[in-house]
Amino acid sequence: MKIVLYxxxxxxxxxxxxxxxxxxxxxxxxxxxxxxxxxxxxxxxxxxxDDNQKExxxxxxxxNxxxxxxxxxxxxxxxxxxxxxxxxxxxxxxxxxxxSQIKLANIQTAALRPEFxxxxxYAPAEIKVNGYTSYNVSPRVVSVVxxxxxxxxxxxxxxxLLVTLFSEAMAQAQADYQxxxxxxxxxxxxxxxxxxEKHYLDARTGVQVSYGRLKAMGLxxxxxxxxxRQKSDLGEYxxxxxxxxxxxxxxxxxxxRVEAGETLxxxxxxxxxxxxxxxxxxxxxxxxAGTVADVKVNGxxxxxxxxxxxxxxxxxxxxxxxxxxxDNTSHQLHPGMFADVFFSLRTxxxxxxxxxxxxxxNEEGDWVLYxxxxxGSYKPETVETGRSFGRMREITGLKTNSKIVTNGAFFIxxxxxxSNFDPHNH
Numbered sequence: 015m016k017i018v019l020y021x022x023x024x025x026x027x028x029x030x031x032x033x034x035x036x037x038x039x040x041x042x043x044x045x046x047x048x049x050x051x052x053x054x055x056x057x058x059x060x061x062x063x064d065d066n067q068k069e070x071x072x073x074x075x076x077x078n079x080x081x082x083x084x085x086x087x088x089x090x091x092x093x094x095x096x097x098x099x100x101x102x103x104x105x106x107x108x109x110x111x112x113x114s115q116i117k118l119a120n121i122q123t124a125a126l127r128p129e130f131x132x133x134x135x136y137a138p139a140e141i142k143v144n145g146y147t148s149y150n151v152s153p154r155v156v157s158v159v160x161x162x163x164x165x166x167x168x169x170x171x172x173x174x175l176l177v178t179l180f181s182e183a184m185a186q187a188q189a190d191y192q193x194x195x196x197x198x199x200x201x202x203x204x205x206x207x208x209x210x211e212k213h214y215l216d217a218r219t220g221v222q223v224s225y226g227r228l229k230a231m232g233l234x235x236x237x238x239x240x241x242x243r244q245k246s247d248l249g250e251y252x253x254x255x256x257x258x259x260x261x262x263x264x265x266x267x268x269x270x271r272v273e274a275g276e277t278l279x280x281x282x283x284x285x286x287x288x289x290x291x292x293x294x295x296x297x298x299x300x301x302x303a304g305t306v307a308d309v310k311v312n313g314x315x316x317x318x319x320x321x322x323x324x325x326x327x328x329x330x331x332x333x334x335x336x337x338x339x340x341d342n343t344s345h346q347l348h349p350g351m352f353a354d355v356f357f358s359l360r361t362x363x364x365x366x367x368x369x370x371x372x373x374x375x376n377e378e379g380d381w382v383l384y385x386x387x388x389x390g391s392y393k394p395e396t397v398e399t400g401r402s403f404g405r406m407r408e409i410t411g412l413k414t415n416s417k418i419v420t421n422g423a424f425f426i427x428x429x430x431x432x433s434n435f436d437p438h439n440h
Contacts, residue, residue, distance in 0.1 A: 108387065108391055108392065108393040109384075109391070109392050109393075109426050109429050109430050109433075110390055110391050110392075111390050111391075111392070111426070111429065112390065113390070115425075115429075116390065116422075119422040119425035119426075120421055120422055121392075121419060121421065121422035121425070121426070122419070122420050122421035122422060123386045123417050123418060123419050123420060124417070124418060124420045125415050125416070125417055125418075126366055126368070126412055126413075126414060126415060126416045126417075126418050127366075127414060127415065128364035128365055128366050128414065129364050129365070129367070130360055130361055130363075130364055130365075131360065131361045131365060131367050131403045131406055132358070132359070132360050133359055133360075133361075133403035133404045133406065134356045134357065134358055134359070134404055135293075135297075135299060135356070135357040135359060135404075136354065136355070136356055136357075137291040137292055137293050137336065137354075137355045137357070138291070138292055138352070138353075138354065138355075139289050139290055139291040139292065139309070139338075139352070139353040139354065139355045140289075140290055140350070140351070140352055140353065141287055141288070141289060141311070141340075141347050141348065141349050141350065141351040141352075141353055142287065142288040142289070142290050142349055143262065143280075143282045143287065143288065143349045144282065144283060144286055144287055144288050144339075145288065147257065147259075147282065147283040147286065148257075148259070148262075148280065148281060148282040148283065149255075149256050149257050149259065149280075149281045149282075150277045150279075150280055150281075151176055151177070151253050151255075151256075151277070151278050151279035151280070151281060152272075152274075152275050152276055152277050152278055153179055153181070153232065153253070153272055153274060153275075153276070153278070154230065154231050154232045154274055154275070155181045155183040155184055155231055155274050156181060156183065156271070156272070156273055156274055157179040157180060157181040157184070157271070157272055158179060158180050158181070158269065158270070158271050158272075159177060159178075159179055159266055159267065159268050159269060159270045159271075159272065159278070160177075160178040160179055160180050160250065160268065161177065161178040161268060162176075162177050162264070162266070162268060163175045163176055163177060163178070164176050164177075164261055164264070164279070165261065165264065166261055166262075166263070166264050167260065167261060168260070168261045169258075169259070169260050169261075170255045170258070170259065170260075170261065170281065171255065171258050172255055172256065172257055172258050173234075173254050173255060174254060174255045175252055175254055176252070176253050176254060176255055176278075176279055177252065177253050177266075177278055177279065178250060178251070178252050179250070179251060179252075179253065179272075180249045180250050180251075181231075181249060181251070182249060183231075184231055184248075184249055184250075184251050185248040185249030187224070187227050187228055187231060188228065188241050188246075188248045188249070188251075189248055190224045190227070191221070191224035191225060191227070191228055191238070191241055191242065192241060192242065192244055193224075194217075194220040194221040194223070194224040194225075195221050195224070195225075195242045197217050197220065197221070198217045198218060198220065198221035200217075201213065201214055201217040201218070202217075225238060228241070231251070232251075232253060233251055234254060237251065237252065253278070253279075255281060256281075257281055257283060258283060259281040259282050259283045259284065260281065260282055260283075260284050261279055261280070261281060262280045262281070262282050262349060263277070263279065263280040264278065264279045264280075265277075265278075266278045266279075282349065284342050284345055284347070284348070284349075285341070285342055285343055286339055286340070286341055286342065287339075287340050287342050287347055287349065288337055288338065288339060288340070289309055289318050289337070289338040289339075289340050289353055289355060290335050290336070290337055290338075291307075291335065291336045291337075291338065291355040291357075292328070292331060292333035292334075292335060292336075293333055293334055293335075293336055294332075294333060295327045295332055295333060295334050299357070299359065300359060300362060301320060301323060301336055301357060301359070302320065302323075303320055303321060303322070303323070304319060304320060305319070305320040305357060305358075305359075306318070306319055306320075306358060307319075307320065307338060307355050307356060307357045307358065308355070308356040308358070309338070309340060309353050309354070309355050309356075310353065310354045310355075310356075311346075311347060311351055311352075311353045311354075312351075314346065316340055316341075316347075317340075318338035318339060318340040318355070319338060319339055320336060320337070320338050321337055321338060321339045322336075322337040323335075323336055323337070324336070324337070336355075336357075338355070361403070365400075365401075365408050366408065366409055366410065366412070366414070367403060367406040367407060367408050367409065368383060368406065368407060368409055368418060368420065369405060369406060369407075369420055369421075370402075370405055370406065370407050371405075371420075371421065371423070372384075372418060372419060372420050372421070372423050373397075373399065373407060373409075373423075374394075374423055374424065374427055376394060376396070380396045381396065381397050381398070381399050381409075382394040382395060382396050382397065383395055383397055383409070383412065383418050383419070383423070384418065384419040384423050384426050384427075385412075385416055385417060385418055385419070386417045386418075386419065392419060392426050394427075394430075395411070395412060395416075396411060397409045397410065397411040397412055398410045398411050
């Protein structure tokens with residue numbers, strides 16, 4: 015409306031100007047004035063158009079600003095909702111990779127499914143003497159070593175002579191036996207018709223008691239027979255091997271006085287030895303009798319079988335001992351050698367487990383796995399870790415069949431850091 019009124023005023027002014035200057039001698043001046051009025055009108059129209067365009071631009075900018083504010087408000091609302099949610103339930107930070115990046119980083123994924131896990135557990139160990147087949151050779155009365163008959167490392171047979179000793183208590187016992195044995199032989203020869211019953215019983219009991227005393231002192235039946243025939247020096251006696259085995263120790267000297275029960279020689283059957291493995295006391299593993307394990311000694315591999323599990327924690331090392339039996343028919347193993355034991359185990363039921371390399375720490379120090387939501391898009395999810403199965407780790411917090419990144423997770427995390435992702439969306 016303003017534009018129409020303005021045009022009408024311009025036309026009136028133009029007509030008036032022509033009538034005023036019609037009688038003048040400068041008609042050209044009038045035409046110039048009309049031309050000027052038209053120029054002013056055009057300038058005004060251009061200025062008006064500029065004002066309208068500016069008003070339109072300002073209005074559009076205002077609309078964009080309001081839309082931007084609405085978008086910011088919406089984003090802020092979403093951020094507020096995301097920040098209020100437990101980050102452990104839904105960690106953020108999706109990363110998209112190109113096919114070339116996936117190939118370059120060798121990104122591999124797999125569906126998470128419960129499975130039985132075969133795994134190995136390592137334990138340091140030591141080769142020990144088989145305590146059930148070894149034998150300690152020791153005098154049973156205070157004695158003096160007269161002579162040794164074997165040396166360290168010797169392989170002996172059962173009944174073989176080991177050492178000769180002398181003992182005053184043995185001399186008295188041998189003498190008592192010789193007397194009681196001779197008396198018993200005399201009484202038996204006379205018979206009960208001549209010897210009264212009491213005398214007969216006393217003689218028989220006397221020889222039995224003296225015989226038993228010599229046996230208790232460690233003498234063999236064959237040695238006692240030589241004493242009864244008075245063919246040995248009183249006080250001297252020999253200790254013989256009770257088993258086939260090897261001399262593992264002989265820490266004594268000839269002429270040495272030894273106490274009753276003091277070990278002179280340790281014999282062991284090395285055909286079957288013990289391996290004592292030390293496991294942490296906190297590790298609750300399904301290791302039972304019969305479990306087979308690999309034993310490595312000096313680079314050589316042997317098979318051993320669990321025979322016992324100690325229920326007492328060793329005080330110095332705070333470990334519990336698992337005892338295994340190992341065959342040593344080739345005599346390559348010896349007590350005191352160190353060994354490495356690897357137990358082969360299997361989980362009692364299927365578990366969710368992932369490679370250790372797939373687990374990474376996030377900014378809060380929690381364990382996360384990267385899940386593939388769609389091809390080339392990966393998102394971290396917080397999980398809880400459980401038992402270690404060598405290169406595998408038990409996890410909880412994810413659903414079965416979740417598609418996890420098993421290889422290349424570190425590359426994805428690096429891409430995350432590269433894009434300066436803020437896990438709190440601040």
